[in-house]
Amino acid sequence: VTQDAQAIAQPRAVRWGQVAIWVAVAAILVVVWLGLAQTFAAQPNNGKAPDFTLQTFDGQTFRLSEQRGKVVLVNFWASWCAPCEEEAPDLQAAWEKYQDKGVVFIGIAYVDADHKSKAFMEKFGITYMNGPDLGTKISDDYNIKGVPETFIINRDGEVTYFAAVPLDLATLSAELDKALAE
């Protein structure tokens, strides 16, 4: 009786081993959660577009945040991607249609060898700026899941449109007109 009473009366000693185990388990769960959150994060389809800097194939430096006041079309593509081939002529046609209307096109080659990217651009007569996504940093920031993926960013630097399918000239024109009208 007395022992039980004493056991109840005295606070239990802190078991540091158990504390360490729980802290370690919590840390592992946090790391797993962060990894899953990154894996399943969706592409931005509204709000501020992640800023990025790109070295283009022709040696220019493109910085998204320096394009305020212009509508920007960002297209992720690769030379090994068949739907990108389907989309390329329409993108070039849209560029020729909108380049004098305050619209900037930037193509980002995803997981692609430079010589293959350049051959692709030459094949389809691409004349807007393009460059490689070194370290896949830009595609990580935009959480892209494949190619082609296209983002349209308005004059305030906010994403107004996102598509994960090849786009045709009619769709591109409609969405660029919407962004220009804002």
Added chain:
Amino acid sequence: MRFSRLLIISGIGVMLTALEVAVSIPRAHAQQDPDPSPAPITDDQVNEIANQLFCPVCENIPLDVCGTQACSDWRQEIRAMLADGKSEAEIKQYFASRYGQRVLATPEASGANLLVWVLPVVGAVIGLGVLVVALRQMAPGALAAEVSTSAVAPDYSDLEPEYVARFEREYKEFSS
């Protein structure tokens, strides 16, 4: 006198000619037989490096067995770099710098990647600790020790004697 001088000059001439011929033989040999073309890079050489890389397009499939066009392009790049005399480390470094550290099957032990190396060890240590504690508690000796500890005569000194006497009386009544 003139004859002996002629002999000396002739001797020197012969020696110089012989020396020139001796030096020129290997050079001529090299000119006639250009370096043999380097041995072609085999698939095994390419795959030895490819199986240490993962293309970001095809998650969890090593480059050497991935069938996509992107991975095929990468294998071509590896082949071309091997043909250029690049080492395995140089090729892996090229892919990591161009496409990110995640393409490496074995990440470098630096920065946040250290977690990949540390967490399994920490997990193993914790698991071992839990196992040891559980086995100790499950051991027959541990139960006996627990029983013997609870069988120690209780100390009633800090209780009212009247209460203790009453408890013992009632306990006896209850037990009988």
